[in-house]
Amino acid sequence: MSEINIKDIAKICGVGVSTVSRAINNHPDVNPETKEKILKVIRENHYVPNNSARNLKRSDSNTIAVLVKGVSNTFFTEMIETIQNEIKKHNYSMVLHRVEFDEDEVDVALELVKEKRLRGIIFLGGYFVHSEEKLKRLKVPFVLSTAGSISKVYNRDDYSSVSVDDMEESRKMTQYLIDLGHRKIALIATRESDVSVGKLRIDGYRKALNDNNIKIEKSLILHMDPNIEEFSSESGYKAMKDFLDEGKKCTAVFAISDTVAFGAIRAIYDSGLTVPGDISVAGFDGIKAGEFYIPSLTTIKQPIDEISRATSDILFEIINGSSGHRHEIYPGSFIERESTDRLSSSK
Amino acid sequence: MSEINIKDIAKICGVGVSTVSRAINNHPDVNPETKEKILKVIRENHYVPNNSARNLKRSDSNTIAVLVKGVSNTFFTEMIETIQNEIKKHNYSMVLHRVEFDEDEVDVALELVKEKRLRGIIFLGGYFVHSEEKLKRLKVPFVLSTAGSISKVYNRDDYSSVSVDDMEESRKMTQYLIDLGHRKIALIATRESDVSVGKLRIDGYRKALNDNNIKIEKSLILHMDPNIEEFSSESGYKAMKDFLDEGKKCTAVFAISDTVAFGAIRAIYDSGLTVPGDISVAGFDGIKAGEFYIPSLTTIKQPIDEISRATSDILFEIINGSSGHRHEIYPGSFIERESTDRLSSSK
Numbered sequence: 001m002s003e004i005n006i007k008d009i010a011k012i013c014g015v016g017v018s019t020v021s022r023a024i025n026n027h028p029d030v031n032p033e034t035k036e037k038i039l040k041v042i043r044e045n046h047y048v049p050n051n052s053a054r055n056l057k058r059s060d061s062n063t064i065a066v067l068v069k070g071v072s073n074t075f076f077t078e079m080i081e082t083i084q085n086e087i088k089k090h091n092y093s094m095v096l097h098r099v100e101f102d103e104d105e106v107d108v109a110l111e112l113v114k115e116k117r118l119r120g121i122i123f124l125g126g127y128f129v130h131s132e133e134k135l136k137r138l139k140v141p142f143v144l145s146t147a148g149s150i151s152k153v154y155n156r157d158d159y160s161s162v163s164v165d166d167m168e169e170s171r172k173m174t175q176y177l178i179d180l181g182h183r184k185i186a187l188i189a190t191r192e193s194d195v196s197v198g199k200l201r202i203d204g205y206r207k208a209l210n211d212n213n214i215k216i217e218k219s220l221i222l223h224m225d226p227n228i229e230e231f232s233s234e235s236g237y238k239a240m241k242d243f244l245d246e247g248k249k250c251t252a253v254f255a256i257s258d259t260v261a262f263g264a265i266r267a268i269y270d271s272g273l274t275v276p277g278d279i280s281v282a283g284f285d286g287i288k289a290g291e292f293y294i295p296s297l298t299t300i301k302q303p304i305d306e307i308s309r310a311t312s313d314i315l316f317e318i319i320n321g322s323s324g325h326r327h328e329i330y331p332g333s334f335i336e337r338e339s340t341d342r343l344s345s346s347k
Numbered sequence: 348m349s350e351i352n353i354k355d356i357a358k359i360c361g362v363g364v365s366t367v368s369r370a371i372n373n374h375p376d377v378n379p380e381t382k383e384k385i386l387k388v389i390r391e392n393h394y395v396p397n398n399s400a401r402n403l404k405r406s407d408s409n410t411i412a413v414l415v416k417g418v419s420n421t422f423f424t425e426m427i428e429t430i431q432n433e434i435k436k437h438n439y440s441m442v443l444h445r446v447e448f449d450e451d452e453v454d455v456a457l458e459l460v461k462e463k464r465l466r467g468i469i470f471l472g473g474y475f476v477h478s479e480e481k482l483k484r485l486k487v488p489f490v491l492s493t494a495g496s497i498s499k500v501y502n503r504d505d506y507s508s509v510s511v512d513d514m515e516e517s518r519k520m521t522q523y524l525i526d527l528g529h530r531k532i533a534l535i536a537t538r539e540s541d542v543s544v545g546k547l548r549i550d551g552y553r554k555a556l557n558d559n560n561i562k563i564e565k566s567l568i569l570h571m572d573p574n575i576e577e578f579s580s581e582s583g584y585k586a587m588k589d590f591l592d593e594g595k596k597c598t599a600v601f602a603i604s605d606t607v608a609f610g611a612i613r614a615i616y617d618s619g620l621t622v623p624g625d626i627s628v629a630g631f632d633g634i635k636a637g638e639f640y641i642p643s644l645t646t647i648k649q650p651i652d653e654i655s656r657a658t659s660d661i662l663f664e665i666i667n668g669s670s671g672h673r674h675e676i677y678p679g680s681f682i683e684r685e686s687t688d689r690l691s692s693s694k
Contacts, residue, residue, distance in 0.1 A: 077424055084445055093459075096443040098431055112440075233639040266639040292580040292613040294641050 004045050006322050012041050018313070021322035028089055062092040062119060064315065065112045069099045069125045074259060075231075075285045075302070076124050079145070082308035083122065090316055092119065106134050113140055120315045123147060125197075125231075135159070141318040141325070145311040146302065147196060160318065160325040162310045166197050169300045169332040170204025171211075173254055173282055176298075176334065178212050181343030182252035182280065184220065185209075188239050188260055191226045201256055201284070220250060224260075231256070236263025244271040251279060251343055258283035258290045258299055265295070265339065276341035286335060295338035303330050351392050353669050359388050365660070368669035375436055409439040409466060411662065412459045416446045416472045421606060422578075422632045422649070423471050426492070429655035430469065437663055439466065453481050460487055467662045470494060472544075472578075482506070488665040488672070492658040493649065494543060507665065507672045509657045513544050516647045516679040517551025518558075520601055520629055523645075523681065525559050528690030529599035529627065531567065532556075535586050535607055538573040548603055548631070567597060571607075578603070583610025591618040598626060598690055605630035605637045605646055612642070612686065623688035633682060642685035650677050 010017045015034060022030045023038040030038075064087050068076045080096060087094045097112065099105045109121050121142040132155065135142075143160040177185050187205045190198030202221065209216050222243055224235040236255055243250075244267065253268075255261035261283030265275045275281050275295055283290060286301025310328050317323035357364045362381060369377045370385040377385075411434050415423045427443060434441045444459065446452045456468050468489040479502065482489075490507040524532050534552045537545030549568065556563050569590055571582040583602055590597075591614065600615075602608035608630035612622045622628050622642055630637060633648025657675050664670035 074421060074424075077421075081445060093442070094444075095440070097441075098428060233635065237639065262636070262639045266641060266643075269641055288580065289609070289636065292584065292609045294613060294616055296613075 009038065009041055009045065012045070013038050017322045018317050021317050021320045024320070027316075063095055063117070064092050064120045064122065064312075065095045065097060065109065065118050066122045066124060067097050067099050067105050067109055067112075069103075069105055069123075074287045074289060075146075075257065075304075078287060078304050079124060079308045082305050083145075083312055086309055086312035090312075092316075106138070109138060109142075110134075113138060120319050122311055122315060132158075141315060143311050143315045146307060156327060157325055160314045160327060162307050162314065162328045162330070163197075164300075164302050164307075164332045165329050166200035167204040167207070170201040170254075170284070171208045172204075172332075172334060173284065173300055174205045174208035175211070176336075177252045177254060177280065177282060177340065178208060178214070180252070180280065180340065183214055183343075184217075184250045185252045185254060186220045186222055186240075186243065186250040188222045188224065188236055188253060188255040188264055190224055190230055190256060192223045193226075198256060205254060219248060231259055233259050233263035233266070236260030237267045238263075240264040240267035241270065244268070244273075252340070253279060253281045255281065255283050258285045258287045258297055261297055261299070261339070262289070262293060265293075265297075275339055280340040280343075282340050286333070290335075290337070293339075298337045298340040299335050300332040301335050302332050306330050356385065356388055356392065359392070360385050364669045365664050368664050368667045371667070374663075410442055410464070411439050411467045411469065411659075412442045412444060412456065412465050413469045413471060414444050414446050414452050414456055414459075416450075416452055416470075421634045421636060422493075422604065422651070425634060425651050426471060426655045429652050430492075430659055433656055433659035437659075439663075453485070456485055456489075460485060466666050469658055469662060479505075488662060490658050490662045493654060503674060504672055507661045507674065509654050509661065509675045509677070510544075511647075511649050511654075511679040512676050513547035514551040514554070517548040517601075517631070518555045519551075519679075519681060520631065520647055521552045521555030522558070523683075524599045524601060524627065524629060524687065525555060525561070527599070527627065527687065530561055530690075531564075531597045532599045532601060533567045533569055533587075533590065533597040535569045535571065535583055535600060535602040535611055537571055537577055537603060539570045540573075545603060552601060566595060578606055580606050580610035580613070583607030584614045585610075587611040587614035588617065591615065591620075599687070600626060600628045602628065602630050605632045605634045605644055608644055608646075608686070609636070609640060612640070612644075622686055627687040627690075629687050633680070637682075637684070640686075645684045645687040646682050647679040648682050649679050653677050 006017055006020050010020045013020065015038065019030060019034065020038055023035040066080065066083060068080070084094050095112065097108060099108050105123060112118055118140050120140050121138065123142060123144050125147060143162065146163050147161065174185060187202065189202050206216055222239040224230055225238050228235040228238055236259070240253065240263065253264050255264050261281050265281050268275050268279050273279060283297045283299040286299050290297035290299055307330055314326060318325065353364055353367055357367045360367065362385065366377060366381065367385055370382040413427065413430060415427070431441050442459065444455060446455050452470060459465055465487050467487050468485065470489060470491050472494060490509060493510050494508065521532065534549065536549050553563055569586040571577055572585050575582040575585060583606070587600065587610065600611050602611050608628050612628050615622055615626050620626055630644045630646040633646050637644035637646055654677055661673060665672065
């Protein structure tokens, strides 16, 4: 009788394994009737949740670490709010750790695992490049959230990820600018060595230009200064200001994040030009500040709530043994606002 | 010999108690020579740091909780970065907890104390109203950081605080707007029931008007909607938009925080008016985004680094038994940018 496992319970109840896991863990997203039924089946079958799950309940340290790289990107602030609520619902606590932009997040994680007997780790954000050997030393499950799909680098069975399709969303935004008549489109990208999110967004930009037979000009791909915090308004300002100060020209700019776009718009303005009158500017992320900025910002909105919720759902399912690692992609939504406009014939 | 205490060590070394405490705790802000001398005196005198300090070293849970109310205020994001670094330097770890804007932060703290055997708590932010009886149940030392001076409510020996002089800084900003010729100055304040930071900033505004024999008009004090997250751009937008939609007039607005000011500027713009052409707008806090906003924002900059560092210094000195509770006030700095202008004679 004690041989019965979570899959059997799910089969008896006619629900998925993850629903059973949610019911066991008191997750609010389960229909109360379904939950009651599941708990009844569990009792009747004397099912005992597996060891790791039970140990969790006994241990002091029901702790999940959330590691965020960089502090200037408001996008993460919004994500953390949802993730924290999800972790709380599972009666776990969250240790939030901000990783300096030039610090190694896996080193930080390894230290935290040692100190805190963590149950899982969530890495937030876009610049994740580590040796597989090093990641293996983490020993606890981890989920990369909005860190792009890095399938070429790691074995996809060893970690989970949740993100938008960075390449495709970036292609769509570039295509939108092309549809407005723009041909000289600058891209403000991450540092040149970036092989994660930044790379994927460059690939999307390149694809859109190729699809439209527009020549890719290297001088229009502006890499952020590696000495300035990435994804900050400062870095966007510097990249754009240098470009304009060198006398280079473009009629549209696609910035890799909204915060970077704010810096770029300010740099355009400080050069005596207007947005979108002289140069259209688009961002990526869809943070709230973009609504209140003048001009309000055209952007790709990442579904922050869905991504945050999926991130913690996956992590808890792995912790509870009810699921293996998996990779989820969410669609972004395109938001057209004031900062972009049709190319006027005078340009 | 073992009767010697930290004050004796300080006297022998000719330094302050807090310097000795820093040397013991490996704080980097101590001159290396001084540190060596102190440690030598400690060894020679067989001084043993007091029990609570030694217990800390032995315990698993060298944890400080930082509780932040609300997530939309970027000001705190900037503070947390410094506080985290300070906590790390002391070999403590930080549990960062975001408190929903309608949640009770002391209830959250009481729960954390129970779960985590915390050593201390830092409350960040401005809306701190709790019964003294309840605060006493916290049992661990706490510091209110940028939460205003609430001396009338609590016994000042029972807690520490670090902040700017909210009333005086607010008076200065209002005086600046008066000096520009403005008489109809709206204030976007917190909810009406606020008796902490929001109240102090209203008092400063009132004082400046009184000093200049300008009648205080109740209709110019806009309280944020209690159903919208406080200190968010949304709440500033709503307050300003409602005011203008009702046909009310002002020539300047002083918003209680920079994020609120961004919302107010956007509302003015959406009503077909310009900033500062029609209405001057000033903020409070000095967050980075104010530099990149168009128009850039006139504000009072709180010394984020100094306040953050003082907050953790005080907390660790109390934990180490080298100091009692104390209250520190830091001066803000006035930053004039594009969002404010002299009242034109046509208004």
